[in-house]
Amino acid sequence: MTDTPARLLNLLSLLQTPREWPGSELADRLAVSPRTIRRDIDRLRDLGYPVEASRGSVGGYRLVAGTAMPPLLLDDEEAVAIAVGLRAGAGHAIEGVDEASVRALAKLEQVLPSRLRHRVSTLQNATVPLARGDGSTIDPQTLTVMASAVTGRERLRFAYRAGDGAETRRQVEPYRLVSTGWRWYLVAYDLEREAWRTFRVDRVSEPFATGSRFAPRELPAGDAAEFLSSSMARRHELAVDVSFAAPVEFVASRLPGALGSLEPEGEGGCRLRGVLRDSLEWVAVRLALVDCEFTAHEPPQLVSYLHDLGSRLTRAAAS
Numbered sequence: 001m002t003d004t005p006a007r008l009l010n011l012l013s014l015l016q017t018p019r020e021w022p023g024s025e026l027a028d029r030l031a032v033s034p035r036t037i038r039r040d041i042d043r044l045r046d047l048g049y050p051v052e053a054s055r056g057s058v059g060g061y062r063l064v065a066g067t068a069m070p071p072l073l074l075d076d077e078e079a080v081a082i083a084v085g086l087r088a089g090a091g092h093a094i095e096g097v098d099e100a101s102v103r104a105l106a107k108l109e110q111v112l113p114s115r116l117r118h119r120v121s122t123l124q125n126a127t128v129p130l131a132r133g134d135g136s137t138i139d140p141q142t143l144t145v146m147a148s149a150v151t152g153r154e155r156l157r158f159a160y161r162a163g164d165g166a167e168t169r170r171q172v173e174p175y176r177l178v179s180t181g182w183r184w185y186l187v188a189y190d191l192e193r194e195a196w197r198t199f200r201v202d203r204v205s206e207p208f209a210t211g212s213r214f215a216p217r218e219l220p221a222g223d224a225a226e227f228l229s230s231s232m233a234r235r236h237e238l239a240v241d242v243s244f245a246a247p248v249e250f251v252a253s254r255l256p257g258a259l260g261s262l263e264p265e266g267e268g269g270c271r272l273r274g275v276l277r278d279s280l281e282w283v284a285v286r287l288a289l290v291d292c293e294f295t296a297h298e299p300p301q302l303v304s305y306l307h308d309l310g311s312r313l314t315r316a317a318a319s
Contacts, residue, residue: 008043012049022060023061142207146204150176152209152213155191156188156207161203175187175189183201185201239274248262251272258274281305284306
Protein backbone atom coordinates (compact mmCIF):
# COMPACT_ATOMS: atom_id res chain seq x y z
CA MET A 1 0.00 0.00 0.00
CA THR A 2 1.89 3.07 -1.29
CA ASP A 3 -0.80 5.70 -0.68
CA THR A 4 0.42 7.23 2.59
CA PRO A 5 -2.85 8.99 3.67
CA ALA A 6 -4.91 5.85 2.98
CA ARG A 7 -2.34 3.70 4.78
CA LEU A 8 -2.38 6.00 7.82
CA LEU A 9 -6.17 5.80 7.99
CA ASN A 10 -6.08 2.00 7.81
CA LEU A 11 -3.36 1.90 10.45
CA LEU A 12 -5.39 4.18 12.72
CA SER A 13 -8.47 2.00 12.22
CA LEU A 14 -6.52 -1.06 13.38
CA LEU A 15 -5.03 0.73 16.38
CA GLN A 16 -8.46 1.85 17.56
CA THR A 17 -9.26 -1.81 18.25
CA PRO A 18 -8.62 -2.26 22.01
CA ARG A 19 -5.59 -4.58 21.76
CA GLU A 20 -1.83 -4.44 21.27
CA TRP A 21 -0.60 -4.95 17.73
CA PRO A 22 2.86 -6.44 17.05
CA GLY A 23 4.72 -4.35 14.49
CA SER A 24 5.20 -7.37 12.24
CA GLU A 25 1.44 -8.05 12.16
CA LEU A 26 0.67 -4.45 11.27
CA ALA A 27 3.26 -4.63 8.51
CA ASP A 28 1.66 -7.80 7.12
CA ARG A 29 -1.83 -6.32 7.29
CA LEU A 30 -0.80 -3.20 5.38
CA ALA A 31 1.69 -4.93 3.08
CA VAL A 32 4.59 -2.68 4.04
CA SER A 33 7.87 -3.07 5.93
CA PRO A 34 8.21 -2.79 9.73
CA ARG A 35 10.33 0.33 9.12
CA THR A 36 7.38 1.96 7.29
CA ILE A 37 5.12 1.06 10.19
CA ARG A 38 7.50 2.81 12.59
CA ARG A 39 7.51 5.94 10.41
CA ASP A 40 3.72 5.88 10.17
CA ILE A 41 3.43 5.54 13.96
CA ASP A 42 5.59 8.67 14.30
CA ARG A 43 3.31 10.49 11.83
CA LEU A 44 0.25 9.57 13.89
CA ARG A 45 1.95 10.83 17.04
CA ASP A 46 2.72 14.13 15.28
CA LEU A 47 -1.00 14.40 14.49
CA GLY A 48 -1.88 14.05 18.17
CA TYR A 49 -2.68 10.33 18.43
CA PRO A 50 -1.12 8.86 21.60
CA VAL A 51 0.38 5.59 20.33
CA GLU A 52 2.29 3.63 22.96
CA ALA A 53 5.06 1.20 22.00
CA SER A 54 6.10 -1.80 24.09
CA ARG A 55 9.67 -2.99 24.23
CA GLY A 56 10.87 -6.51 23.49
CA SER A 57 11.74 -8.77 20.61
CA VAL A 58 8.22 -8.50 19.25
CA GLY A 59 7.52 -4.78 19.60
CA GLY A 60 3.86 -3.89 19.94
CA TYR A 61 1.73 -0.77 19.52
CA ARG A 62 -1.55 0.33 21.02
CA LEU A 63 -3.61 3.53 21.16
CA VAL A 64 -3.89 4.94 24.70
CA ALA A 65 -5.69 7.82 26.38
CA GLY A 66 -3.99 11.16 25.80
CA THR A 67 -4.44 14.75 26.91
CA ALA A 68 -6.69 15.74 23.99
CA MET A 69 -9.43 14.06 21.96
CA PRO A 70 -8.12 13.13 18.50
CA PRO A 71 -10.45 12.38 15.56
CA LEU A 72 -11.96 8.88 15.62
CA LEU A 73 -12.69 6.49 12.77
CA LEU A 74 -16.05 4.73 13.01
CA ASP A 75 -17.28 1.79 11.00
CA ASP A 76 -20.84 1.76 9.64
CA GLU A 77 -22.38 -0.03 12.62
CA GLU A 78 -20.67 2.25 15.16
CA ALA A 79 -21.72 5.41 13.31
CA VAL A 80 -25.36 4.28 13.14
CA ALA A 81 -25.40 3.27 16.82
CA ILE A 82 -23.99 6.61 17.96
CA ALA A 83 -26.34 8.64 15.75
CA VAL A 84 -29.41 6.72 16.98
CA GLY A 85 -28.34 7.13 20.61
CA LEU A 86 -27.72 10.86 20.23
CA ARG A 87 -31.05 11.32 18.45
CA ALA A 88 -32.92 9.50 21.21
CA GLY A 89 -31.30 11.58 23.93
CA ALA A 90 -31.58 14.90 22.13
CA GLY A 91 -35.21 14.40 21.10
CA HIS A 92 -36.39 14.08 24.70
CA ALA A 93 -33.97 16.40 26.50
CA ILE A 94 -32.86 13.59 28.79
CA GLU A 95 -31.34 14.92 32.00
CA GLY A 96 -27.58 15.26 31.61
CA VAL A 97 -27.68 15.45 27.81
CA ASP A 98 -26.86 19.05 26.95
CA GLU A 99 -25.99 21.17 23.94
CA ALA A 100 -22.71 19.32 23.39
CA SER A 101 -24.58 16.15 22.41
CA VAL A 102 -26.66 18.10 19.90
CA ARG A 103 -23.52 19.62 18.36
CA ALA A 104 -22.01 16.13 18.11
CA LEU A 105 -25.18 14.86 16.41
CA ALA A 106 -25.12 17.77 13.94
CA LYS A 107 -21.48 17.06 13.04
CA LEU A 108 -22.07 13.32 12.67
CA GLU A 109 -25.19 13.62 10.51
CA GLN A 110 -23.44 16.16 8.29
CA VAL A 111 -20.86 13.58 7.20
CA LEU A 112 -22.96 10.39 7.32
CA PRO A 113 -23.25 8.73 3.89
CA SER A 114 -26.81 8.68 2.55
CA ARG A 115 -27.10 4.92 3.05
CA LEU A 116 -26.28 5.28 6.77
CA ARG A 117 -28.52 8.33 7.19
CA HIS A 118 -31.34 6.22 5.79
CA ARG A 119 -30.61 3.44 8.31
CA VAL A 120 -30.64 5.92 11.19
CA SER A 121 -33.99 7.36 10.06
CA THR A 122 -35.44 3.87 9.59
CA LEU A 123 -34.46 2.84 13.13
CA GLN A 124 -35.78 6.10 14.54
CA ASN A 125 -39.12 5.76 12.77
CA ALA A 126 -39.54 2.12 13.78
CA THR A 127 -39.26 2.76 17.51
CA VAL A 128 -41.61 4.50 19.93
CA PRO A 129 -40.02 6.03 23.06
CA LEU A 130 -41.75 5.97 26.43
CA ALA A 131 -42.09 9.70 27.08
CA ARG A 132 -43.59 11.42 30.10
CA GLY A 133 -46.68 12.37 28.13
CA ASP A 134 -46.64 16.17 28.17
CA GLY A 135 -46.04 16.54 24.46
CA SER A 136 -42.52 17.96 24.85
CA THR A 137 -40.76 15.53 22.53
CA ILE A 138 -38.74 17.05 19.69
CA ASP A 139 -37.74 16.07 16.19
CA PRO A 140 -33.94 15.65 16.48
CA GLN A 141 -33.60 17.22 13.03
CA THR A 142 -34.97 20.45 14.50
CA LEU A 143 -32.24 20.43 17.12
CA THR A 144 -29.46 19.69 14.64
CA VAL A 145 -30.58 22.51 12.33
CA MET A 146 -30.62 24.90 15.30
CA ALA A 147 -27.27 23.69 16.63
CA SER A 148 -25.67 24.18 13.21
CA ALA A 149 -27.10 27.71 13.00
CA VAL A 150 -25.78 28.52 16.49
CA THR A 151 -22.31 27.21 15.65
CA GLY A 152 -22.20 28.82 12.21
CA ARG A 153 -23.75 32.13 13.42
CA GLU A 154 -26.47 31.93 10.77
CA ARG A 155 -29.81 33.66 11.03
CA LEU A 156 -32.64 31.20 11.59
CA ARG A 157 -36.27 31.21 10.44
CA PHE A 158 -38.97 29.03 11.96
CA ALA A 159 -42.66 28.74 12.76
CA TYR A 160 -43.50 29.10 16.44
CA ARG A 161 -46.57 28.15 18.47
CA ALA A 162 -46.95 30.12 21.70
CA GLY A 163 -48.43 28.73 24.91
CA ASP A 164 -51.83 30.17 24.05
CA GLY A 165 -51.76 28.48 20.63
CA ALA A 166 -50.95 31.60 18.59
CA GLU A 167 -48.90 30.80 15.47
CA THR A 168 -46.13 33.19 14.33
CA ARG A 169 -43.12 33.22 12.00
CA ARG A 170 -39.83 34.25 13.54
CA GLN A 171 -36.42 35.29 12.24
CA VAL A 172 -33.73 35.26 14.90
CA GLU A 173 -30.03 35.33 15.56
CA PRO A 174 -29.59 32.08 17.54
CA TYR A 175 -27.28 32.34 20.54
CA ARG A 176 -27.42 29.04 22.48
CA LEU A 177 -29.51 25.93 23.04
CA VAL A 178 -30.21 25.21 26.72
CA SER A 179 -31.52 21.97 28.23
CA THR A 180 -33.38 22.12 31.54
CA GLY A 181 -33.43 18.33 31.93
CA TRP A 182 -36.80 17.71 30.28
CA ARG A 183 -37.06 20.48 27.70
CA TRP A 184 -34.86 22.31 25.22
CA TYR A 185 -34.95 26.09 24.84
CA LEU A 186 -33.39 28.37 22.24
CA VAL A 187 -31.98 31.67 23.46
CA ALA A 188 -31.95 34.07 20.50
CA TYR A 189 -32.25 37.69 19.43
CA ASP A 190 -35.62 38.22 17.72
CA LEU A 191 -35.00 40.55 14.75
CA GLU A 192 -38.60 41.68 14.28
CA ARG A 193 -39.18 42.45 17.96
CA GLU A 194 -35.62 43.77 18.42
CA ALA A 195 -35.26 41.96 21.74
CA TRP A 196 -33.78 38.83 23.29
CA ARG A 197 -36.24 35.95 23.57
CA THR A 198 -36.39 32.32 24.69
CA PHE A 199 -38.27 29.71 22.62
CA ARG A 200 -39.39 26.23 23.65
CA VAL A 201 -37.93 23.98 20.97
CA ASP A 202 -40.86 21.54 21.11
CA ARG A 203 -43.04 24.42 19.86
CA VAL A 204 -40.74 25.14 16.90
CA SER A 205 -41.43 23.79 13.41
CA GLU A 206 -39.93 24.23 9.96
CA PRO A 207 -36.54 25.58 11.13
CA PHE A 208 -34.44 26.93 8.28
CA ALA A 209 -30.91 28.33 8.42
CA THR A 210 -30.93 31.27 5.98
CA GLY A 211 -27.19 31.30 5.29
CA SER A 212 -27.04 34.97 6.34
CA ARG A 213 -24.23 35.43 8.87
CA PHE A 214 -24.33 37.79 11.84
CA ALA A 215 -21.97 39.25 14.41
CA PRO A 216 -22.87 37.98 17.90
CA ARG A 217 -24.64 40.48 20.15
CA GLU A 218 -23.92 40.81 23.85
CA LEU A 219 -26.37 38.83 25.94
CA PRO A 220 -27.98 40.95 28.71
CA ALA A 221 -27.15 38.24 31.29
CA GLY A 222 -24.04 36.33 32.26
CA ASP A 223 -24.75 33.30 30.08
CA ALA A 224 -27.62 31.60 28.26
CA ALA A 225 -28.65 29.45 31.24
CA GLU A 226 -28.80 32.49 33.51
CA PHE A 227 -30.82 34.42 30.94
CA LEU A 228 -33.28 31.51 30.60
CA SER A 229 -33.67 31.26 34.37
CA SER A 230 -34.42 34.97 34.74
CA SER A 231 -36.83 34.81 31.80
CA MET A 232 -38.69 31.91 33.40
CA ALA A 233 -38.83 33.72 36.72
CA ARG A 234 -40.46 36.74 35.10
CA ARG A 235 -42.88 34.55 33.16
CA HIS A 236 -44.12 32.25 35.93
CA GLU A 237 -43.37 34.08 39.17
CA LEU A 238 -43.93 30.84 41.08
CA ALA A 239 -41.12 30.45 43.59
CA VAL A 240 -40.17 26.94 44.70
CA ASP A 241 -39.13 26.66 48.36
CA VAL A 242 -38.52 23.20 49.84
CA SER A 243 -36.61 22.05 52.94
CA PHE A 244 -34.85 18.67 53.01
CA ALA A 245 -33.70 16.64 56.01
CA ALA A 246 -30.47 15.70 54.20
CA PRO A 247 -27.16 17.40 53.31
CA VAL A 248 -26.70 19.49 50.17
CA GLU A 249 -24.44 16.86 48.56
CA PHE A 250 -27.05 14.12 48.99
CA VAL A 251 -29.93 16.15 47.59
CA ALA A 252 -27.88 17.69 44.75
CA SER A 253 -26.97 14.22 43.48
CA ARG A 254 -30.68 13.35 43.15
CA LEU A 255 -32.19 16.58 41.79
CA PRO A 256 -31.64 18.31 38.43
CA GLY A 257 -29.85 21.62 38.87
CA ALA A 258 -32.54 23.36 36.80
CA LEU A 259 -34.94 23.16 39.77
CA GLY A 260 -32.97 25.79 41.70
CA SER A 261 -30.09 26.32 44.11
CA LEU A 262 -29.45 24.42 47.34
CA GLU A 263 -28.17 25.97 50.55
CA PRO A 264 -27.27 24.30 53.88
CA GLU A 265 -29.90 24.75 56.60
CA GLY A 266 -29.82 23.67 60.23
CA GLU A 267 -27.95 20.54 61.25
CA GLY A 268 -27.46 18.30 58.25
CA GLY A 269 -30.33 19.77 56.24
CA CYS A 270 -30.63 22.00 53.19
CA ARG A 271 -33.13 24.21 51.41
CA LEU A 272 -34.06 24.43 47.73
CA ARG A 273 -35.04 27.79 46.26
CA GLY A 274 -35.85 28.20 42.60
CA VAL A 275 -38.55 28.86 40.04
CA LEU A 276 -41.20 26.44 38.81
CA ARG A 277 -40.38 25.74 35.15
CA ASP A 278 -42.10 22.40 34.62
CA SER A 279 -45.37 20.77 35.53
CA LEU A 280 -46.35 20.42 39.18
CA GLU A 281 -46.67 16.68 38.66
CA TRP A 282 -43.09 16.28 37.44
CA VAL A 283 -41.62 18.50 40.17
CA ALA A 284 -43.57 16.64 42.88
CA VAL A 285 -42.32 13.26 41.67
CA ARG A 286 -38.72 14.49 41.48
CA LEU A 287 -38.92 15.76 45.04
CA ALA A 288 -40.26 12.40 46.23
CA LEU A 289 -37.47 10.56 44.41
CA VAL A 290 -34.83 12.33 46.50
CA ASP A 291 -35.66 9.63 49.08
CA CYS A 292 -35.50 11.70 52.26
CA GLU A 293 -37.90 13.70 54.43
CA PHE A 294 -38.79 17.08 52.96
CA THR A 295 -41.24 19.95 53.51
CA ALA A 296 -42.64 22.03 50.67
CA HIS A 297 -43.24 25.69 51.62
CA GLU A 298 -43.94 27.28 48.22
CA PRO A 299 -45.74 27.57 45.88
CA PRO A 300 -49.19 26.79 47.32
CA GLN A 301 -50.10 24.83 44.18
CA LEU A 302 -47.19 22.45 44.77
CA VAL A 303 -48.05 22.04 48.46
CA SER A 304 -51.65 21.21 47.55
CA TYR A 305 -50.64 18.75 44.85
CA LEU A 306 -48.20 16.96 47.18
CA HIS A 307 -50.99 16.64 49.77
CA ASP A 308 -53.35 15.10 47.21
CA LEU A 309 -50.62 12.84 45.84
CA GLY A 310 -49.70 11.64 49.32
CA SER A 311 -53.34 10.81 50.06
CA ARG A 312 -53.66 8.80 46.83
CA LEU A 313 -50.46 6.89 47.53
CA THR A 314 -51.59 6.13 51.08
CA ARG A 315 -54.91 4.78 49.83
CA ALA A 316 -53.11 2.73 47.18
CA ALA A 317 -50.83 1.16 49.80
CA ALA A 318 -53.75 0.44 52.15
CA SER A 319 -55.70 -1.35 49.46
